[in-house]
Amino acid sequence: MVRRVGNNTNRRWCWSWCCDLTTNEEEEVQVLQHLLFDVVMVGESEDKWRWIPENSGLFSVKSVYSLLMNGRVMQDLNPNVLTALQALWENDIPSKVGVFGWRLLLDKLPTRSALASR
Incomplete structure (x- = not known):
């Protein structure tokens, strides 16, 4: 590419x-x-994708979750909401239920009032 x-x-x-x-x-x-001024090209190797937050270079939802939980993104949330978010992913529930709960707790559900305010 x-x-x-x-x-x-x-x-x-x-x-x-x-x-x-x-x-x-x-x-x-x-x-x-x-x-890119200080970037040095190395050899003739093929380009490849690499997920920097993970030592293996492989992307995972778990690494994104850890990144968000440890980063500044979650610092402004109510501690009760943080506890509920953590509990969502530690339970044995269907992923779509977890995503719904996540969006609900972060007030990101596409309700009429939410859509009207955008």
């Missing part, structure tokens, strides 16, 4: 766009180049 937009020459990335870029796209490329 990455090779479609450029190639690695002398450990530097050379862009190869399929068409002319708009002014906005050129600005985005500048930002991207700044972000």
